[in-house]
Amino acid sequence: MATTVTTDTRERVRGKDTGLGLGGPRAGGNGSRRNPGGDDGGDGSRYDGVPQRYRIGMWLAVGSIAMLFTALTSAYVMRAGGSGWDDIQLPGLLWVSTALIVTSSVTIELARRALRRDEYATYRHWLTVSLLLGFGFLAAQVCAWRQLAAQGIYLASNPHSSFFYLLTGLHALHLLGGILGLSFLLWRATRAMRDVSKQTALKRRAAADAVGIYWHFMDGLWVYLFALLFFWR
Amino acid sequence: MAEEVPIPDPHEPAGHGAVHHHSPPTSFIRKYIFSVDHKVIGIQYLLLALVSVFIGMVMSVLMRMNLTWPAHHWPLLAKIFPLGAPEGVMTPEFYLSLVTMHGTMMVFFVLTTAPQGGFGNYFLPIQIGAEDMAFPVLNMLSFWVTFVGLVVLIAAIFVESSAALGATKFVTKYLDGGGTGTVGPIGGWTGYPTLSALGKSAGPGQGAGVTLWITSIAIFCVASLLGALNFITTLLNMRTRGMSLMRMPLTCWSWFTTAILALLSFPVLLAGGILLLLDRHAGTSFFIPGNLVVSDKLVTEHSGGSPILWQHLFWFFGHPEVYIAILPGMGATSHILSTFARKPIFGYRAMVFAMFAIGLLGFFVWGHHMFLSGMSPYSGMAFSVLTLTIGVPSAIKTFNWLGTLWGGRIRFTVPMLFAIGFVSLFVAGGITGLVLGQTSLDLSMHDTYFVLGHFHLVMGVAAIFGMFAGVYFWFPKMFGRMMNDKLGYIHFWPTFIGVYTIFIPMHVMGLVGMPRRYASFAEYTFLNKTHPLVMLVTIAVIITAFTQIIFFFNFFWSLFKGKPAGDNPWEATTLEWATTSPPPFDNFAGKVPTVYRGAYEFAVPDAPEDYVMQTTPDVTVANVPAGVPGQGGGSTGNGHNGHH
Numbered sequence: 001m002a003t004t005v006t007t008d009t010r011e012r013v014r015g016k017d018t019g020l021g022l023g024g025p026r027a028g029g030n031g032s033r034r035n036p037g038g039d040d041g042g043d044g045s046r047y048d049g050v051p052q053r054y055r056i057g058m059w060l061a062v063g064s065i066a067m068l069f070t071a072l073t074s075a076y077v078m079r080a081g082g083s084g085w086d087d088i089q090l091p092g093l094l095w096v097s098t099a100l101i102v103t104s105s106v107t108i109e110l111a112r113r114a115l116r117r118d119e120y121a122t123y124r125h126w127l128t129v130s131l132l133l134g135f136g137f138l139a140a141q142v143c144a145w146r147q148l149a150a151q152g153i154y155l156a157s158n159p160h161s162s163f164f165y166l167l168t169g170l171h172a173l174h175l176l177g178g179i180l181g182l183s184f185l186l187w188r189a190t191r192a193m194r195d196v197s198k199q200t201a202l203k204r205r206a207a208a209d210a211v212g213i214y215w216h217f218m219d220g221l222w223v224y225l226f227a228l229l230f231f232w233r
Numbered sequence: 234m235a236e237e238v239p240i241p242d243p244h245e246p247a248g249h250g251a252v253h254h255h256s257p258p259t260s261f262i263r264k265y266i267f268s269v270d271h272k273v274i275g276i277q278y279l280l281l282a283l284v285s286v287f288i289g290m291v292m293s294v295l296m297r298m299n300l301t302w303p304a305h306h307w308p309l310l311a312k313i314f315p316l317g318a319p320e321g322v323m324t325p326e327f328y329l330s331l332v333t334m335h336g337t338m339m340v341f342f343v344l345t346t347a348p349q350g351g352f353g354n355y356f357l358p359i360q361i362g363a364e365d366m367a368f369p370v371l372n373m374l375s376f377w378v379t380f381v382g383l384v385v386l387i388a389a390i391f392v393e394s395s396a397a398l399g400a401t402k403f404v405t406k407y408l409d410g411g412g413t414g415t416v417g418p419i420g421g422w423t424g425y426p427t428l429s430a431l432g433k434s435a436g437p438g439q440g441a442g443v444t445l446w447i448t449s450i451a452i453f454c455v456a457s458l459l460g461a462l463n464f465i466t467t468l469l470n471m472r473t474r475g476m477s478l479m480r481m482p483l484t485c486w487s488w489f490t491t492a493i494l495a496l497l498s499f500p501v502l503l504a505g506g507i508l509l510l511l512d513r514h515a516g517t518s519f520f521i522p523g524n525l526v527v528s529d530k531l532v533t534e535h536s537g538g539s540p541i542l543w544q545h546l547f548w549f550f551g552h553p554e555v556y557i558a559i560l561p562g563m564g565a566t567s568h569i570l571s572t573f574a575r576k577p578i579f580g581y582r583a584m585v586f587a588m589f590a591i592g593l594l595g596f597f598v599w600g601h602h603m604f605l606s607g608m609s610p611y612s613g614m615a616f617s618v619l620t621l622t623i624g625v626p627s628a629i630k631t632f633n634w635l636g637t638l639w640g641g642r643i644r645f646t647v648p649m650l651f652a653i654g655f656v657s658l659f660v661a662g663g664i665t666g667l668v669l670g671q672t673s674l675d676l677s678m679h680d681t682y683f684v685l686g687h688f689h690l691v692m693g694v695a696a697i698f699g700m701f702a703g704v705y706f707w708f709p710k711m712f713g714r715m716m717n718d719k720l721g722y723i724h725f726w727p728t729f730i731g732v733y734t735i736f737i738p739m740h741v742m743g744l745v746g747m748p749r750r751y752a753s754f755a756e757y758t759f760l761n762k763t764h765p766l767v768m769l770v771t772i773a774v775i776i777t778a779f780t781q782i783i784f785f786f787n788f789f790w791s792l793f794k795g796k797p798a799g800d801n802p803w804e805a806t807t808l809e810w811a812t813t814s815p816p817p818f819d820n821f822a823g824k825v826p827t828v829y830r831g832a833y834e835f836a837v838p839d840a841p842e843d844y845v846m847q848t849t850p851d852v853t854v855a856n857v858p859a860g861v862p863g864q865g866g867g868s869t870g871n872g873h874n875g876h877h
Contacts, residue, residue, distance in 0.1 A: 052470055053367045053466050053470040053471070056367075056465070056466045056469055056470055057367065057462055057463075057466045060461075060462045060465055060466065060496060061462055063496060063497070064461075064462070064496050064497070064499070064500045065500070067497050067498075067501060068500035068501070069504075070501075071503075071505070072504050072508075074546075075504070075519065078539065078542055078545075079537075079538070079539065079542070082537050083523065083537040084518065084523070084537030155515050155517060156515055156516030156517050159517075159518065159519075159537060159538075162511070162517040162519065166507070166508075166511065166517075170507075
């Protein structure tokens with residue numbers, strides 16, 4: 001019954017649109033140059049838009065996090081080499097964590113591809129691998145901090161170590177958000193895969209895309225931070 | 234509206250109505266406290282701002298009292314603040330903490346929350362024909378995080394002003410100790426290090442007050458980011474059929490620009506806040522230089538930091554923040570001027586581009602707050618030139634406002650008066666921006682009352698006038714009743730004259746050389762001659778402050794006793810007037826509005842009325858309400874509800 005009403009309304013709207021596309025006298029002139037009443041405002045945004053907004057929202061979140069680290073970078077650059085600056089030897093373990101997070105970016109991409117082909121078992125498989133790699137990265141970071149602390153290098157020891165702990169710590173904190181996102185995907189993937197309607201599939205893909213965007217960003221951010229701490233001193 | 238049966242959304246596939254169609258909640262808590270409805274959240278933001286503006290205003294009155302009668306005994310004050318005002322006379326520290334809290338309250342919790350979080354939340358989704366924000370739960374979260382930020386800031390008042398609270402174990406252990414007889418931190422709303430980075434050893438108000446202040450600001454940053462993300466996504470993704478970008482009301486453009494500014498500038502302040510907290514509590518030296526002597530003691534735990542770094546981070550946020558405060562007011566003013574001049578807005582596209590130009594340039598001028606920080610004269614000149622460039626888009630906007638008014642059949646309603654007041658204040662305050670933007674002049678004006686007068690006019694009071702215009706304009710839509718006109722006029726005129734009487738003399742005081750942030754000028758003989766002006770300003774402050782009681786009364790009286798408003802009392806064109814007042818839970822009662830034209834089609838030839846609503850398909854027939862396209866001549870009479 002609902003379907004009947006739906007079609008009916010849609011036809012009424014469309015019918016009137018075309019009738020109007022020819023345009024009555026229009027004044028004011030501050031509007032669009034396009035046809036009045038056309039579908040340019042995003043036809044069907046009401047439901048097609050739901051998946052899309054996850055991606056938009058995630059890109060914006062990524063943008064603001066990038067600004068946070070840009071600000072900290074400029075602080076770093078301004079402070080680097082100043083008085084009291086004492087280079088610390090970065091733990092070699094960081095290479096391991098770098099390898100882990102770069103690999104996880106690959107596996108999460110494999111997961112997304114599997115989802116696009118509707119291969120749910122493979123999707124779950126690669127999600128799990130990515131999650132484990134994420135935990136591995138965090139573990140490596142914690143070990144690196146402990147190594148430094150064992151050498152007597154703490155947050156307040158000197159400016160380079162302050163920035164090291166601050167940047168890696170903030171990155172790890174943000175990565176925890178990514179791990180939450182991955183866990184959410186995995187939880188949904190084990191629970192609700194039986195629902196195979198188009199709408200659910202679109203939303204599922206959008207959610208995976210959003211987490212994917214975030215995860216790749218965390219990966220890129222780490223590589224950037226590592227390079228900054230390693231080379232700029 | 235409750236009995237109306239909602240028509241299914243034509244674009245909602247059968248069986249998936251739950252995608253976004255949340256049903257209205259029934260319990261009190263879900264409906265009014267932890268609501269995900271953008272309209273309720275908008276009103277929550279407005280109420281939060283109302284509380285904050287009240288606190289901030291009381292503080293400004295207290296400051297004026299101390300400046301005018303520095304030695305007078307106020308018995309009531311001694312009762313409330315036995316530490317800060319022994320025998321009723323304020324200590325200088327008490328005065329400085331008032332300055333800090335007044336600024337912080339007003340800038341963050343009034344000027345940033347009300348125009349964007351309040352009106353933006355309520356009207357952005359309706360004006361683009363959406364049923365809610367893109368992420369309703371995130372929206373709720375952003376309000377409640379803001380609320381926590383305000384609570385933390387208010388906690389600073391109690392912790393610092395009360396000896397008992399300041400000496401509790403929690404405060405001394407985790408917040409660096411309080412109870413120093415101030416009403417929060419001392420440091421201004423800019424919280425410059427090194428003072429703010431050293432902790433309680435730096436003097437009264439530098440312990441728990443500053444810790445709580447930074448925490449509050451950091452929390453506020455997060456809340457603003459959540460809000461900004463939501464605004465941008467909503468605007469990009471949720472516009473209804475026919476609502477192309479260039480058909481949006483200018484209010485939507487202003488909220489959009491503001492959200493972009495917030496998204497890019499608040500993270501920078503957050504970064505600064507984190508560094509400052511680490512300096513205070515983790516022993517780092519980001520902002521604290523070596524060889525620093527504070528309170529006759531050499532600081533040995535820190536060295537090598539740069540207090541200028543904070544200034545850069547702070548003002549990289551701080552200058553866009555000025556536009557975050559004023560842009561929504563510009564949007565509302567454009568919207569209201571066009572509606573009551575009964576003319577299309579003059580130069581719609583130019584208005585949009587000017588707004589973006591102001592936003593963009595706003596990111597490259599932060600250095601003009603730091604001309605005296607010892608920066609290179611070359612960068613000083615670059616910042617100066619860029620600052621003066623902002624005058625161009627600002628002038629475009631002003632000319633377009635005047636062009637809109639020119640030859641219009643103006644209806645001098647209360648919102649129209651406040652919108653015209655906005656233009657007036659924006660020009661009066663903006664002109665002196667051109668003075669202060671030049672390095673050579675700023676050298677002598679810096680940190681004087683001239684600056685005080687400038688920014689209060691252009692970002693403080695102008696933005697407040699934008700809000701007043703918004704309240705009087707949208708009140709009928711939000712609550713279904715009109716505010717009282719007569720009381721509105723009685724509110725407008727003393728306020729308008731009052732704010733000029735307060736802030737114009739401040740420019741003169743500044744030229745004479747009166748410095749900012751001094752608790753008393755009694756010992757400065759060269760300022761003796763300004764005393765009549767100081768007195769005049771204080772009297773004007775008291776009168777203007779009391780005038781606001783009329784507004785409060787009008788607001789609450791009209792909630793219950795105001796004349797019923799009808800759907801479109803102002804005969805306006807945009808989508809919020811195409812639904813009921815107040816709008817139903819999903820804004821358009823299950824219908825999807827279709828937009829056929831731009832936002833400001835007034836005085837259209839051949840139209841039966843002097844305005845054509847965005848939902849009207851054909852200009853030659855009467856206006857139709859949203860979601861009922863194609864009913865042509867059979868208009869329901871929506872929008873004819875009086876007020877001619």
